[in-house]
Amino acid sequence: MTIREVVKLLDAQILCGEDRLDTEIHTACGSDMMSDVLAYVKDQSVLLTGLLNPQVVRTAEMMDMLCIVFVRGKRPEQSVIELAREKGIVLLSTEKRLFVACGILYTNGLGG
């Protein structure tokens, strides 16, 4: 699916990266522990998380991820949004909780 479809499915707000919504994605992971993302993730292109600090963007950058979804209605500080913009990573924010957001994407065809 495309990031645009993720936005629609999660009823998400786009915080940055409006010009990259047609990017195709195939897999995602959900975690609040960045060390685990670094340890276990392989080629996932979307990170769903409730953490808001700049290291979330840096972790995604190291893993070549394309999109971060902040769950539970969270929004990071402007400096974090700017960092993501600089790195070309799309940031989204959804009111849905982590489990629900992951479930919706999984049942709509996104892999783990």
Next chain:
Amino acid sequence: MECLKLEFDVDGENFSSAGNASESVKRTLKQIGVPPASVRRVAIAMYEGEINMVIHAHGGKAEVDIYPDRAEIWLKDRGPGIANIDLAMKEGYSTASDNIRSLGFGAGMGLPNMKKYSDEMKIDSTVGVGTTVFLRINF
């Protein structure tokens, strides 16, 4: 053999900037055409090291030598040192504070991750003096 040398100061007082050096190395490796999978291994191993230097050791220095077939990384700090390296290498063992855990790190995966993503890893540590971690990643 030709070698590109990079050096970075890792600021131990600023959690937000942790990862700057790794990002810079990642960018350089991409530019010189190192295969993406190798770039990622270097980036992750070094990033975990950088995070460790910031959360445990008040920062330090990172030196990176890039050869046509490998990267060699030295991460040097003057932090508290590691009393028991075998224990520190165990997945899940961590001395990080709850504060660090709330930032998404301190799960005891840092050193194991560095080992996992590198071809050679050496730790030289003296309690009260500091730690040097050597990483070699073959492309």
